[in-house]
Amino acid sequence: MAMKRTNMKDIAKKAGVSTATVSYIINKRTDQVITPQTIQKVEDAIQRLGYVPNLGARALASKHTKLLGLLIPQTEEKKKLMFSNSFYGEFLSSFEYEARKRGYNILISGTDVDESYFDIARKRSLDGIVIVGVEDEADIVGLKKNGIHTVLVDSYGMDKELSSVTIDDRNGGFIATEHLISMGHRTIGLATGYLTKEGVNTERLKGYEDALAKYGIELDGKYVYSGTVSYEYGFELGLELAQMQDPPSAIFATADILAFGLIKGLKQGGLMVPDDISLVGFDDGFLASNTDPALSTVRQDVDNKAKIAARLVIDMIENQEDRSNIVLPVSLVERDSVRKIG
């Protein structure tokens, strides 16, 4: 099939030079002096023969694959990637673009049962890897020890020796709750996912507690609703809330998706947002401005997060930059899901 692919040797022969010269020219090596004529000849040959370098071979010789791994947690069944969550799609787009601008391609992979992130990085000789949402520290052993350039995104309680980029979740929880308080609310519920010892949800919970404390509102455990970060749980909770004698007048949901479910569940139960219950979400994804009512929420800049993650790995690879741990700011976006009371 497909005739022999033209390689560097072919170019060298055609242009009447050596492969070294061809290599120098292709790699635009400034430490080598080549006459314009030679360059011309070689470029002509490349053009005429339609030569495309084999990066695999180059990698073998040079030790750089120009390949970055983007490793993503898998869904419960340990199968598909979590790309149904649009956060990842947005992240990927921005990440790929940034990487491509700097000459890198992206390999994207889940992990098989008996295979670690480390194995993938090794197998494919990845120059660096970015892992989103590591929950289990065991998943990342071997990476640091083996000097694999790694950036952890949205991963809490991990080895600080690895680079990371996260957002200021705690502050996010704080400003969301403070906003509700400033709008006159005093009984404020928290709708969130599973509360691990360290993790996004726990951070946001801390921010919620901070705000309550600051304004002298007593924390009442019965107002903390913890389930899964899903539309379904939000919906269920909304239904329940609508049945309660004494529901809180406002809810801070630690994810927009949860808030969307809440809106629908509450409505189904006969309660309107924001008339009956006010709501603040977290993420500000595409949907937030398009639901009804438009959602007041804590905004994080996913694009920027991805861009920074890409720059971090690449800088570590190319400039031997040291690790850094970056925390990105969040901000409050006020829309129509909070009502002033009192």
Next chain:
Amino acid sequence: MAMKRTNMKDIAKKAGVSTATVSYIINKRTDQVITPQTIQKVEDAIQRLGYVPNLGARALASKHTKLLGLLIPQTEEKKKLMFSNSFYGEFLSSFEYEARKRGYNILISGTDVDESYFDIARKRSLDGIVIVGVEDEADIVGLKKNGIHTVLVDSYGMDKELSSVTIDDRNGGFIATEHLISMGHRTIGLATGYLTKEGVNTERLKGYEDALAKYGIELDGKYVYSGTVSYEYGFELGLELAQMQDPPSAIFATADILAFGLIKGLKQGGLMVPDDISLVGFDDGFLASNTDPALSTVRQDVDNKAKIAARLVIDMIENQEDRSNIVLPVSLVERDSVRKIG
């Protein structure tokens, strides 16, 4: 940095065999007879030294990278990938999973200005590529000629010599419109994106026309609204519709996202769905069941589409299967956005 990585030679030495033997064992080659003892020794060595094969080197020698390219169109500015559209995320998840099960990794890439899909495939020695949403035939020249295993997804009017998987868009347009008709509607608008000579939107338009023709309803160009496939356009159109003297009583929107915009725009303009205007969408993504009202729409099985695309490329690669052109069915999902009238 990082001590020399252990390679096959190290294993061979440690186990007291040759690299050939190690290679045979790693690749579980049934055409080679190796004694269990030897296998044991080698596996021990692999274990002890923590050996991970270098797939790049393997590729150079074997001509198979076990790498599949997933190439995605970029946004207008020719920059970021279109992953903000959750369709792609869903596709990717399913595609990656299916590929991984069969031992392949995914390289994901947009194209740079002076770089073709073909170049990427060559550079990275991809075993095969899947391209989603090719609009310009020029983008895929070179692929067929050079025998690169290619599967085109959701691409119309392309070279039939390449494998492809699409859905039955025309029928989708038909059943959507027919449903509206069966619910008593006689003035039915079409909200769609840009109508190219061949493409998804055009196919769906044809289905719309088919249905009108079948039921003897005259096609009226003033009811065909063509803009961009975006929430924004839907919103705008909804606003306009609400101003019209004589708006259609129902709309078939060729994408859910358009329908969502419409719902909000109409509402803002004072018209309710489905009370004032009925609506059928297309896609049935995550959102459709969660908007208010829940959207009646044409369902396509993205998961399955991705799975089939993966199987197609891999079968072509491994079994030298011939090309095939697959068209997947669509179905109508009735929810709450259509009202029976008349």
Next chain:
DNA sequence: GTGAAAGCGCTAACAT
């Protein structure tokens, strides 16, 4: 049953 060695396409140190 196992091994020696050539070669995949490239880079880079060293010659010239």
Next chain:
DNA sequence: ATGTTAGCGCTTTCAC
């Protein structure tokens, strides 16, 4: 200013 050549880590043919 350009060429020679030894690897990079693996597969595979052919010998033994």
